[in-house]
Each structure stands twice: as structure tokens, then as C-alpha cells.
Amino acid sequence: MINTGDTAWMLMATALVLMMTPALGLFYAGFVRSKNTLNTFMMSVSALAVATVTWAAVGYSIAFDGTGSLTGGFGHAFLNGVGFDPREGTTIPHLVFFAFQASFCIITTALVSGAVVERMSFGAHLVFSALWSVVVYAVLAHWAFGGGWLQANGTLDFAGGVPVEMASGFGALAAALVVGARKDYGRQALLPHNAVYVLLGAGLLWFGWFGFNGGSGFSTGNGSVLAFVNTLLCPACTLLTWFVLDLLRDRKVTAIGAATAIIVGCVGITPAGGFISPGWAMALGVIVALPSYGVIMWRTRTRVDETLDVLAAHGIGGFVGILFIGLVAQKSWNGVADGLFYGNPGQLLDQATAAVAAPVYAFAATYVLLRLVALVMPLRATEHEEAIGMDVVFHGEEAYATGEGAILISEQILVRETPVRS
Amino acid sequence: MKLVIGIVRPERANNVLEALYRADIRGYSMSRVQGHGGELDRVETYRGTTVKMGLSEKVRFEIAVSEDFLKPTIDALCEGGRTGEVGDGKIFVLDLQQAVRIRTGETDSGAVTPVAS
Numbered sequence: 001m002i003n004t005g006d007t008a009w010m011l012m013a014t015a016l017v018l019m020m021t022p023a024l025g026l027f028y029a030g031f032v033r034s035k036n037t038l039n040t041f042m043m044s045v046s047a048l049a050v051a052t053v054t055w056a057a058v059g060y061s062i063a064f065d066g067t068g069s070l071t072g073g074f075g076h077a078f079l080n081g082v083g084f085d086p087r088e089g090t091t092i093p094h095l096v097f098f099a100f101q102a103s104f105c106i107i108t109t110a111l112v113s114g115a116v117v118e119r120m121s122f123g124a125h126l127v128f129s130a131l132w133s134v135v136v137y138a139v140l141a142h143w144a145f146g147g148g149w150l151q152a153n154g155t156l157d158f159a160g161g162v163p164v165e166m167a168s169g170f171g172a173l174a175a176a177l178v179v180g181a182r183k184d185y186g187r188q189a190l191l192p193h194n195a196v197y198v199l200l201g202a203g204l205l206w207f208g209w210f211g212f213n214g215g216s217g218f219s220t221g222n223g224s225v226l227a228f229v230n231t232l233l234c235p236a237c238t239l240l241t242w243f244v245l246d247l248l249r250d251r252k253v254t255a256i257g258a259a260t261a262i263i264v265g266c267v268g269i270t271p272a273g274g275f276i277s278p279g280w281a282m283a284l285g286v287i288v289a290l291p292s293y294g295v296i297m298w299r300t301r302t303r304v305d306e307t308l309d310v311l312a313a314h315g316i317g318g319f320v321g322i323l324f325i326g327l328v329a330q331k332s333w334n335g336v337a338d339g340l341f342y343g344n345p346g347q348l349l350d351q352a353t354a355a356v357a358a359p360v361y362a363f364a365a366t367y368v369l370l371r372l373v374a375l376v377m378p379l380r381a382t383e384h385e386e387a388i389g390m391d392v393v394f395h396g397e398e399a400y401a402t403g404e405g406a407i408l409i410s411e412q413i414l415v416r417e418t419p420v421r422s
Numbered sequence: 423m424k425l426v427i428g429i430v431r432p433e434r435a436n437n438v439l440e441a442l443y444r445a446d447i448r449g450y451s452m453s454r455v456q457g458h459g460g461e462l463d464r465v466e467t468y469r470g471t472t473v474k475m476g477l478s479e480k481v482r483f484e485i486a487v488s489e490d491f492l493k494p495t496i497d498a499l500c501e502g503g504r505t506g507e508v509g510d511g512k513i514f515v516l517d518l519q520q521a522v523r524i525r526t527g528e529t530d531s532g533a534v535t536p537v538a539s
Contacts, residue, residue: 184436188436384505387431387433387434388433389433392464392466396465396466396467397466397467397468398466401466401468401475402456403473404456404477406466406473406474406475406476407473407474407476408471408472408473409465409472409473409474
């Protein structure tokens with residue numbers, strides 16, 4: 001039975017989540033040097049193209065067709081059987097359910113690019129994104145959402161601690177290891193070129209996250225309302241905690257730190273949103289800040305150039321959120337299950353299973369995928385291209401073109417020109 | 423006393439800074455400039471408008487040195503700036519009439535010699 005109120009909200013929520021991908025592009029673009037702005041942004045934008053197509057073709061089917069233990073079937077491949085009738089167990093048209101889930105696949109695929117910006121070849125990234133959206137995202141979405149073994153076991157994951165946050169975080173670590181560090185990493189200071197983009201991107205992501213978490217109940221019911229409000233409370237507490245940590249470390253509250261805190265808070269509440277009380281959501285906001293802050297401080301001292309700290313923000317945030325459900329879930333709030341503190345220690349075990357299985361699969365599958373892509377094409381730009389910047393090399397454009405000295409040329413002349421990619 | 427002007431690729435600027443540091447040259451200024459020196463033009467396209475970028479971004483170093491430091495400075499600019507491709511830049515050396523350190527009023531060689539710190 002279709003419920004019009006639920007459908008109206010889910011249409012809106014889908015649009016909100018879709019906006020998160022360009023918001024992520026903006027967030028990431030601010031972190032890199034100005035010569036790589038467009039390429040970094042385009043890595044996110046390309047997910048809108050690539051992941052939507054793979055999701056419609058096979059990804060959705062692998063994630064949501066049937067209740068096989070490891071993967072779904074191919075019954076919904078190419079949108080077969082996805083129409084106006086409600087999807088089983090929901091009150092919204094199957095098409096809307098598909099589109100909402102598609103927007104998750106897109107943003108998650110875009111997230112991984114944060115590990116490899118400023119040096120990965122754009123072509124190789126497109127191929128990698130297409131494969132990753134199916135082999136890693138769709139499979140983990142099946143495990144957590146589509147009736148796969150984690151969900152069947154009783155693992156609670158409201159809006160994607162497993163397929164979105166831990167998958168992108170630990171996948172990003174593998175990607176950074178395979179692709180390797182930027183040529184100047186550890187030798188020169190590589191600074192964010194526009195902290196305003198970073199803050200604005202983070203703000204827009206938080207805005208979109210209300211659709212992400214608030215829509216993950218597929219209705220306007222209590223679970224969705226709880227997740228929506230927790231999406232306000234938890235990141236606010238993370239932000240405040242980050243201020244304190246920054247003050248303790250350097251006696252200055254940083255803007256980039258604030259943007260990072262917003263993301264970490266939203267990530268932490270993602271799996272737990274509809275399962276824990278508002279009070280515990282605020283506690284989670286404080287708790288999740290600590291390990292993420294620690295990993296960011298530690299990672300920059302290593303040789304691992306996981307450039308935009310996807311692991312610290314998403315991998316660790318998702319890990320903490322998933323486990324936290326096992327401690328403080330309350331049946332009186334979620335109507336589903338209690339956690340350890342409310343007399344159900346078994347829930348913590350189910351959560352711990354997911355917190356081990358998802359990172360292991362995401363890391364291993366991403367590692368193998370990239371090694372395979374590397375067999376057919378170079379993953380990286382050359383050192384010379386890296387020095388020029390990805391924008392000019394891969395896109396033939398600059399983010400901040402001044403136009404000085406630019407001469408308009410006609411098509412006839414262009415035919416004889418050779419493009420500059422050397 | 424000479425004024426050395428070195429125009430190099432922006433992506434080599436850090437290598438030049440390193441080379442200058444190793445050669446014990448501590449006083450210089452640098453600025454971003456646009457210029458053209460016979461390298462291939464870069465073609466960019468914006469919504470169907472194709473343009474030839476006749477000027478490329480360069481970094482300009484200005485270094486005032488005493489005669490003893492002239493050769494090391496030129497060597498550092500060459501070593502740090504060279505890629506072997508067209509567009510590596512130029513070095514111009516000018517006679518310098520006078521130099522004054524504003525803080526102390528020292529002149530000439532005294533003014534271009536860094537303070538031991």
C-alpha cells in the first residue's frame with residue numbers, strides 16, 4: 001500500500017542525498033592545491049555518471065534482489081520489475097526506493113576518491129569507480145540492507161555504517177596504498193587552497209545528511225523522525241568536542257577542523273540514527289570525535305598518503321557508530337532491539353561482526369580491484385603531469401583561469417594543433 | 423654586486439628554493455608572473471570556446487648577491503629549474519649600483535650578506 005506522505009518525503013530525501021555528491025566535490029576541492037581543483041571536483045561529479053549507470057544496470061539488483069547470503073540475484077538487473085508498486089516491506093513506489101538507494105551508491109563511490117586526489121589518472125579513476133560501485137558497494141549494501149548475512153544475523157545498520165562509511169573508509173586506505181603517495185608528499189607542505197570551500201561543502205553535506213539518515217526509515221515514521229533529530233544533535237556535539245580538542249592541542253579552533261568534525265559527527269550517527277535515544281546520540285557525538293581526531297593526527301605522520309583522511313572520518317566514524325548501537329540501542333526508542341546497556345549483550349556481538357567483516361572485505365576487494373585495473377592501464381599521472389596539475393592535464397581547463405594572454409582560436413586552426421598532453 | 427633575475431616554472435619553484443638553500447643563499451624574493459618564451463601553446467576549452475593560452479605561469483626570483491655568490495646562485499637556479507623541456511625559463515644578471523639594509527643602514531655587500539643567526 002503506497003503512503004503518499006512517505007512517498008513525498010522519500011522523493012525529497014533522495015534529492016537531498018543527491019546534492020551531497022557535488023557538496024562532497026566542493027569539500028574535497030577546497031582541500032587540494034589550486035591546480036587540482038577541477039579534477040578533484042570532477043572525481044565526485046563523475047560518480048553521478050558512472051555509479052548511477054552501474055547501479056541501474058546491475059548494482060541495485062546485486063544489492064536488493066532476493067535474500068542470498070553473500071549477494072543478491074540479477075532479477076532486478078536493468079530495472080527489471082522496478083515500477084510503481086511498493087517494494088515489499090515499504091510504503092513507497094519501488095522506483096523511489098531504487099532512486100534513494102542509487103544516491104547512496106553515488107556518494108559512497110565519490111567518497112573513495114579522497115584517497116587518491118592530485119595524482120590518479122582520471123581515466124583509470126572512472127574505470128575503478130564503475131567496478132568499485134558494484135563489487136564493493138553493492139555487495140556490502142546487500143549484506144547490511146538487502147537481506148544478506150549481516151542483516152540476517154541481526155546486525156543493525158540504519159543508514160549505512162557498513163556499505164557507506166566503513167566501505168569507503170577502508171577502501172580508501174587500500175586505494176591510497178596501491179596508487180601510492182603524491183610525489184611531493186612528506187617533502188613539501190601541501191596545503192588546502194580554499195578553506196571556505198571546505199566549510200561550505202561540509203555545511204551542505206550536513207544539510208543533505210538529513211535526507212540521508214532521515215530517509216533511511218523509508219517513511220515518515222518514528223525511526224525516521226528519530227534519525228532526523230539525531231542528525232542534528234550528534235554532529236553538533238562532535239563539532240563542540242573538536243573545538244575543545246583543537247584548543248587543547250594548539251589553543252586555536254581551526255576552520256578545517258570544524259568542517260572535519262561536521263563530517264565525523266554525521267558519519268557517527270549514520271548507522272545509529274534510528275536506533276539510539278537523542279541523549280545517547282549526543283554522547284556518541286562526543287565519543288566519535290576522539291578516535292577520528294587521533295587517527296588524523298597519526299596518519300599525517302606516516303608515509304601513507306590517504307590524502308583527504310577518508311579512513312579517519314568515514315572508516316573510523318562508521319566503526320564507532322556501528323559498535324555504539326550494540327551498547328546503547330533501546331527498544332523503547334527503536335522498537336527493534338536493545339543493546340548491552342539495556343540487557344541484550346548479543347546485539348554487541350552482532351555489531352562487532354559487522355565492524356570486522358565490512359572493513360576486511362572493503363579493504364581486500366578494493367586492493368584487488370585496483371591491482372587488476374593497474375594491469376590494463378596506468379593508475380597515476382606522470383611526475384611531470386603531477387607537477388603541471390591534474391586540471392590542465394586531464395581536463396584542459398583551469399579552476400581560476402585569468403584569461404590574460406588567452407587567444408580565441410577557430411576550429412580550423414585547432415585541427416592542426418596538437419593537445420599539450422605530453 | 424649583481425642582481426640575478428631567474429624566471430622558472432612554478433612547479434620547479436620548490437626545487438629552486440631547495441637548491442638556493444643548499445648553496446647558502448638566504449636572501450631573495452619571488453613573485454608569480456605570466457610570460458611567454460617560445461614554448462608550445464596550451465589549448466583549453468570552456469563551453470565550446472577554445473582558447474590558446476599564450477602566456478604561461480612562471481615564478482620570478484630576484485636575488486641580490488656579492489660577486490662571490492654569483493656563480494653558486496646561477497648554478498642553483500639552473501639545477502633547481504631545469505627539466506630539459508622548452509619553457510624552463512631564463513636567468514638575467516644585472517649590475518647592481520647600490521643596496522641598503524633598511525634596518526641598519528648598512529650598504530652594498532654588507533646589506534646583501536645575510537645576518538648570521
